[in-house]
Amino acid sequence: xxSVSQHNHHVILSEAASLELGCNxxxxxxxxxxxxxxxxxxxxxxxxxxxxxxxxxxxxxxxxAEFIKSKFSFNLRKPSVQWSDTAEYFCAVxxxxxxSYIPTFGRGTSLIVHP
Amino acid sequence: NAGVTQTPKFQVLKTxxxxxxxxxxxxxxxxxxxxxxxPGMGLRLIHYSVGAGITDQGEVPNxxxxxxxxxxxxxxxxxxxxxxxxxxxxCASSLQTGWQPQHFGDGTRLSIL
Numbered sequence: 001x002x003s004v005s006q007h008n009h010h011v012i013l014s015e016a017a018s019l020e021l022g023c024n025x026x027x028x029x030x031x032x033x034x035x036x037x038x039x040x041x042x043x044x045x046x047x048x049x050x051x052x053x054x055x056x057x058x059x060x061x062x063x064x065a066e067f068i069k070s071k072f073s074f075n076l077r078k079p080s081v082q083w084s085d086t087a088e089y090f091c092a093v094x095x096x097x098x099x100s101y102i103p104t105f106g107r108g109t110s111l112i113v114h115p
Numbered sequence: 116n117a118g119v120t121q122t123p124k125f126q127v128l129k130t131x132x133x134x135x136x137x138x139x140x141x142x143x144x145x146x147x148x149x150x151x152x153x154p155g156m157g158l159r160l161i162h163y164s165v166g167a168g169i170t171d172q173g174e175v176p177n178x179x180x181x182x183x184x185x186x187x188x189x190x191x192x193x194x195x196x197x198x199x200x201x202x203x204x205x206c207a208s209s210l211q212t213g214w215q216p217q218h219f220g221d222g223t224r225l226s227i228l
Contacts, residue, residue, distance in 0.1 A: 009155075034215045043205060043219040044158070051213070090157055094215050100165060101213040103148070104174070105157040 002027045002095045006106035013081055014114050021076040021109050023091030030096040033074040035065055038088040038108075047089075050074065061085070083115045117141050121206050121220035128196045128227050136191040136223050138206030146209045147189040148216060151175065151202040158205065164189055165212050196227045 003026045013019060025031065032051050036044040048059025055067040065076045074091060089109045094101040122137045140147065148163035150173075160173030164183040178200060180192040189208075193200060204223045207216030 006157075032213050032215065043221050044207075044216070045219075046215075046217060049215065092158075092215055094213055096213070100171070101215075102173070103160060103163075103215050105150075105159070107155060107157040 002093070002097075002102070002104055004091055004093050004104050004106040006089075006091050006109050008109045009107070010110045010112075012112045012114065015083055016080050017113075019076070019078040019081050019085075019111070021089055021091075021111075023074045023076065023106060025072050025074070025093045025104075027072075027093070027095050032094040032101065033065070033067060034092040034094070035059065035063070035074075035076050036090045036092060037061075038090065040087070044090065047076070081111075081113045083113050085111060086113045087111060119206055119208055119218045119220040121204075121223050123223060124221065125224050126226070128193075128225065130196060130198060130227060132193075132196050134193050134196065136193075136204055136206075136225075138189045138191065138220060139187050140189075140208040140218070141187065142208065142210075142218065143186060144208035144210050144218075145186065146212045147183070148173070148207050149179070149181065149189070149191045150205045150207065150216075151200075152205060152222075153202050161191065161204075193225075198227045201225060201227045 005024045007022045034049045035047040050057045091106040119140045149161040150158040162181040164170045206220040209217040
């Protein structure tokens with residue numbers, strides 16, 4: 001089965017620090033890549049997505065992600081975090097299998113930003 | 116513009132009971148899916164549908180049943196509730212299958228005693 005790994009389970013930063021969250025996947029075929037954010041008590045919201053083209057993708061709230069095909073990675077970055085970025089972050093990969101895209105989520109990274 | 120609507124928001128069941136979690140979307144999205152979210156496990160796909168009349172199993176389908184008689188509705192049925200099914204359930208939809216869940220419902224928190 002395909003898998004998505006998020007190596008950082010818990011990250012604690014101070015405001016204005018830079019953020020990078022890792023995401024790796026196990027599939028060598030066609031994929032679409034996504035990052036979601038889940039604020040406490042809320043549902044998931046799409047931060048950004050990559051289908052094709054420029055491997056550097058910019059999303060909402062100042063987040064960006066870079067797709068490195070050779071490393072099977074799609075890391076999320078933000079130059080300067082804010083207290084309001086405290087949330088859970090999920091990487092997700094849509095694997096193309098048998099004509100359908102099958103979504104698989106990573107286990108999530110909990111980010112706490114101290115003011 | 117309601118997006119994805121899930122009901123109920125909370126539910127407590129006894130072991131062995133059955134129930135249906137409702138999900139409706141008003142965006143004419145073809146792709147709908149159900150996930151369960153457990154601590155430290157991320158979201159796991161239960162069932163999905165690529166259009167009315169078409170459903171398929173995801174990663175953790177056992178104990179759950181779905182149907183898609185209309186584009187708008189995608190109910191999830193628990194056939195005989197078990198404590199292991201205590202979880203938060205999210206319904207989601209997207210315009211196309213490759214676009215992942217674009218829109219999530221607010222979730223149903225389900226406890227099985």
